[in-house]
Amino acid sequence: MGLVVAVWLLVLPSLVLGRIDREWVVSKYNVVRTSLIDNETTPLQVGNGNFAFGVDNTGMQSFLPFNTLSSWAWHNDSLPTNGELTDYTGVPMLTHGRNVSYDIPDPDLPEVSQWLIGNPNRINLGRIGLRYKGSTLAASEITEPRQELDVWNGVITSTFKVAGEQVKVVTQGDFESDAVAFQIESDLVLSGELLVELDFPYPPIHSTTYKYEVFVGVYDFPENHTTAIVPPVHKDTAHIYHKLQETNYFVNLRWPSSSPLTLSQPKNATGLATHRYTLSPHRRTSEVSFTALFSPDKQTPASPSTIHRRNIHGWNEYWNNGGFVDLTSSSNPAAGELQRRIILSQYHVRVNSAATGQSPQESGLMNNGWYGKFHMEMVVWHNAHWATWGRQEFFDDIFPGVYETLLPSSLERATKMGWEGARWPKMTEVTTGTSSPGGINGLLLWQQPHPMYLAMLAYQASPTNETLHRWDRVITATADYMASYAWKNESSGYYDLGPPSYGVTENTPPEETTNLAYEIAYWRYALDVAITWKAKLDHHIPTKWKTVAENLAPPPQAGGLYAVYEGLNESWWSDRSLTDDPRSLIMLQGILPDTAVVDPVVAKKTADKVWEVWADEDIRGWGRPVLAINSARIGERERAVYHLTAYEFWRFDDAGFAIRGGDGGTPPPFMPGNAGFLYAVAYMAAGWAGSEGRAPGFPQDGSWDVKHEGLLKAL
Template sequence: MTSWRLFAACSVVLFASPAPAQPIDREALVHRHTITLDEFHDDAPLAVGNGEFAFNFDVTGLQTFPSDAPGAVPLATMAQWAWHAFPESRGVAYEEALRDYSVHGRDISYATDRQSTAAQTLRANPHRINLGRIALRLTFAEGRQATRDDIQSPTQTLDLWTGEATSRFTFDGEPVTVRTVAHPTFDAIAVSVESPLVASGRAAIELRFSYPSGEWGPGLDDWKAPQRHTTTLATGQGGKRVARTLDETHYTVAVDTDAAVSTQETPHTIRLSSKTPRLDAVLRFNAGQEIPDDQLTAKQVCQASAEHWKAFWRRGGAIDLSASNDPRWRELERRIVLSQHLTAIHCAGSLPPQETGLVCNSWFGKHHLEMHWWHAAHFALWNRIDLLERSLGWYKEILPAARRIAERQGYAGVRWPKMTGPDGVSSPSDVGELLIWQQPHPIWFAELAYDADPSPATLDRYGPIVDATADFMADYAWYDEDRDQYVLGPLLVAAQESYSGLRGEVLNPTFEVAYWRWALRVAADWRERRGLPERPRWRAVADKIAPPTIRDGVYTAIETAPYTTREDHPSMLAALGVLPNVGLIDRGVMDRTLSDVQRDWDWPSTWGWDCPMAAMTAARLGRPNDAIDLLLRDTPKNGYLVNGHCRQADRLPVYLPANGGLLYAAAMMAAGWEDADPTVDAPGFPADGSWTVRHEGLRQAK
């Protein structure tokens, strides 16, 4: 019996609190949605990973046949720590991207000069990198290298319960089996290749390394610059090690294997080969120049993965829809299960993710903090608050950078950037620089953490973030004496970015004013919980924030003309959907607003989180049938591929905010929200017998 077959028998004993009556069979639930492919899916490759690291691969089980066709997903190896900056970006003056705007009688600077060389350089640096391409090298007897057309009868499964992918195919009449698995703690994958072709030297594992392209989007690699980076193979105490240098970025790859490891004539290429029919290897990526002395075996990685994923699925929440009569139950359940897997891989790391996770470089790989809510808030509702807290702590790390932004602009507290790298520096943008709806997010996250653990330790840990955030929010709001109200804007871009060309005229977006009230009141509660003196301006701004605008009986997106543009995000719905009722929203008006959006909106222009957002509003309004219809609405950016990803466009071939939004909405619809009728189970689902919702381990939404 091979070691890999032994791995499949690995099991873990978990100790938990007493199970409820008739608990959900979680293994059956997960196995219902095992992913199976029988052809290449350039738009939907599979991945293994752990939140800090991800390995994306094709139907061969490795990164053998990447496609550069428009819309294809790159086959990349990415880690949270893997960043690079071009040498020429050093010393670029941030001030060159700044532009002054007159706001309420004083000049405020924003980095909106997108045309300057400085702005373009600062946006593109630093950028995430592809750590390496790990592929099969398959050759015919006469030496010709295989193409994807030579791969016959492929079949691939990803067992979500254990995290192991198994890929089988035939090449040149011989069977090939590849098993792929990621370690849950280390940035490592284990690979096993079994085939008579391995022993004959016609199947091997090949590592190739590129220089980063530094581009926005799927194109991660520059294969035409071999002179700009170095790859060195050495043998150390722990075995074979590859040292990589890309300007000031250094990392190593530990190659733990009994196979032969050799450099090739092609630059930056390492080959692993074996004289036996099986080739096992563990490839472990490490930041910096240090080389680990210990070795990992494939057996250890497999066992650790199986234990990790079984524990993941057994803890936290679960939703079982299999007893439903509505034929859409299976698709919704599939989306829920696959989204849990994908967000655990791509959204549960120590840094806020990019929209495309550890797949490719939207926004050059930088974080986009207005989307952080959609990536990570759901972890709390699914009782996996630790996965949210991994990235929540990063806000404390960048407090100095965020404070410098606020100080430069003359505000108190800290102003969180929209697009930024690990250092918290706000990337120049004529839109992102002016967004404000990311500002309350850290308060929301901190409140979720407190709900999960209402202890002095939680208050101490996140209190400085809450205080600094609220200080800015209260100072940013402008007191209009004539109205006796605090107003938001100008200068801002609303969550519905359709008005970005009118940024100097936009006032009081409906969602933002409601979010401002909610966050400032919660921040004031935190001061009381911590036994600290109140900051009166916080409650004053919250109490006198400008109310949302109503025209023709519905809420508008913004207070100023054109009031509502019927495209992009219908963000006014979030004011009673994402948010609880903060005392600004009339349910009847919001009910009419939802109907108006459903009836007449350019749905193809919406984004992946818009359907979950609207579903939350429908649920709170007591319209569960609409909630289901919205969650599963057939619109281009709400389609979920075979691997669970939600494609948006060629430049955004995956979009994790959709997955996170779906999970938040589904948990809310099943477990309810704070002011929902406690006697009604699953209040966001229809109660007409079409849906049977079994759920456990979920937390109520706000």
């Protein structure tokens, strides 16, 4: 208990070696592309965390229909024809002598189960590209492409030639609305050969085929939805209304009144042209600029010049505030690439992950992995970095709001399953709060204690009664469930977790998996936090919380090392099905702060064993960040940096997006990779509760000069 209480101490932001020239460092890592990209290349994006617009080489969505995604834009497929949604009640599994219905696909209701997995799903709000001589501009018509993302200012500048004529497109997002602004310059605009084209896809039926959508939506069901220009069209504004069954919204357009545009659609358009519109200059000019604002409401957007000013101001403010790490004086040959990843990751999380009221999905706002839904077990990896990088406002925009939104459905879920408190879902969205059925989804455990970890990050940033009260309801419901879920084993006298259960690595037999080491330790940590939280509020502490916390089964060991779950003997280290991903044991002294039940000596020996058996080619996803954190915690600084700089194995693409790797089958980006990487960097640069010295996660061999400012210590 004392170790948990210790982390309540406020850790002040670190400031090392004075002020860093942030603009100079950031601008060194602008992204430049000089070759045409294809559909396997991550697009560059502009956006604000709730909205993002991905671009091809034209700075628009001309020859590649990349996505325009928003936090509010969701859609439901047509209802299944074989079964009613209300027929689904989960799948019963024997749980300590009683049948409990878990969120698992029902083999007797395959269509209903798949509908619940895939709905609601994010929609692509529309494509904005270029049209040349009456047809959508093709990649084969483009030569001499050059595109640069100005990271400091959040501006994408694209130049290329079409028929030998130069074209320049400047693309910017807006931090204050779901808008994107363009400025297009070319003599082809003057001649009338180059126009702006807008087109609207229709969401496909989300079977397992569409588990990962690089291009969200299809263009071959024009009769299933409607679009129309909403009169009147003013001198400087126009509006397109898009209706897809229950999802309706506007594309609000605005241009300078001194350079008016005409929004039009071919008369009697049919087939693929049904939802295709053009923007063209009202009078002869070589330059076009306009704003496109996507919204459920008809609005007047900000002008392109206004968005230009406030976009640059917003990005400059983002870079000048919060934490920063400067490795540019380091002589280590790996420092340059590490710095590039630090800078570009900060850009990408601002565009893809700075949402309001919800956690980002795995692929951010670039494409639809998992139908656009987020994973509750990943919210720490997605968002903890906001706190340690001194950007608490983005953390507070999500927490505890996402839990408060999901609380009613989570309370209902626990009650139906025969437990108290709130059982948090695994894969979900905030519209319905439904826990999407899945073989793993219904049995995963480690998302349940997350509120306590996140609450501690919030309290570290602001140790006030306001923070305590703000999180109290969520913590209470969480602890009530955790104490209720733990089962009293009369034979051992301990409280057990599972079976059935899945742990972090999702690779153990669920009906045999009891007392997963990491989950046991995390359960104890979270209950201790809840008890301390109540004590600080001078509230009654439920006896059940204390009883379960003090009598949880210990994390299992075999041969003097921690084992993944109870019942394994030493031979498990030769079982490839387990050792191809033993990260849960690393997490005992990785992301998890010191707890009363984790022996640091045993944890260190276990980490050393994992270092021996976990092959580089098997480490994927957020495995590297947690390995780096663990290595720093146990004093293995060289090992910590190795994990962040194993560039041959842990790849970030040319735009700085983390690639998941392994057998996940998911297209980039993998946002928990970028965000987890940032968390590990802050951990190693600023330290953690109890760490001492400068940059305690980096080797002191003279090759690393780690300057940082504005960071907070981790828990």
